[in-house]
Amino acid sequence: MTGLVLVGASGLAREASAVAVLLRHEGPLSIVDDDPARWGTLHGLTPVLGAVDLLTESVDHDVVLALGKGRHRRRVATRLELVGFDPDRYTSIVHPRVVLPGSCHVDAGAIVLDGVVLTADVEVGRHVVLMPQVTLTHGCTVHDFATLCAGVTLGGDVEVGEAAYIGMNASVxxxxxxxxxxxxxxxxxxxxxxxxxxxxxxxxxxxxxxxVHT
Incomplete structure (x- = not known):
């Protein structure tokens, strides 16, 4: 792949693009979004090329779904699947300061921002978003499309279901x-x-x- 395309001109896309720059991802960095008002503009420092349908044309680019809510990421993933999009094009963005122990796994399409800690035997599914300072302790499983906001802490062996959303600084x-x-x-x-x-x-x-009224 020779480039990286983020889907969605969102706040998460700003964060993901900043990490992509740190990672020195090969090739150009761009965004696609279905809002015509954004086409041809810059989102932060990243150009918005056009609609999501452009992904079927840029076949040599990696893709990350940078929509903040898991249900939105899942909807776009389903839409792309229906038009024959190759899921092997999805890549993960993991901040370079995040340490991934050998017993932990982060699947394709995930976004893992600065300060995230995975201790041991942690499984992170496809298109999961882990915001800054999230802590996943031993044996945790986070299923596809889940979103864990900044400062979330999970105790050992917690399971987070598909497209679940955990707000900032929540503890489990x-x-x-x-x-x-x-x-x-x-x-x-x-x-x-x-x-x-x-x-x-x-x-x-x-x-x-x-x-219910009181």
Missing amino acids: REGVRIGAGATLGMGSVLLEDLPPGETWVGVPARPIRIG
Whole structure:
């Protein structure tokens, strides 16, 4: 591959492009986004070439989905799959100061920013985003498209489901399971399993009850 294309003119794309520069990724760095108002402009210092469909033309470029929410990354990945996009073109962006022990694995398409710590036997899935200062301790598994915001800490053997979202500075007790598509609010402390699709907040974290009045 001779270049790198980020999908989405987002704040995450600014961060990912900064890491790509540090990594001295081979070839040009660019962004694609479906908003016509962004085409031909700079996002930070990175040019926005045009719509996402351009990816099918730039076949010699690596690709990273730089959309902040996991469900958005999953939607774009599905869209590209339907038009025959080669998943082998996805690459990971890992900040050069992040240490990856031999027992840990980061899959294709992941974005791992500065200060992230993986201790031992950690599995990070495809298109996962780990924001600055995230800590994943022994035996953690983070499934595809999940997003862990800045300062998140997971105790040992925590499992984070597909496209789950964990807010800034949240903490999760060891052995806890977070279901697919679930959301844990920023600053929350999760002490028990969080079911799929639910949103929990607080210390200790409890589910948000929609439509309940006191």
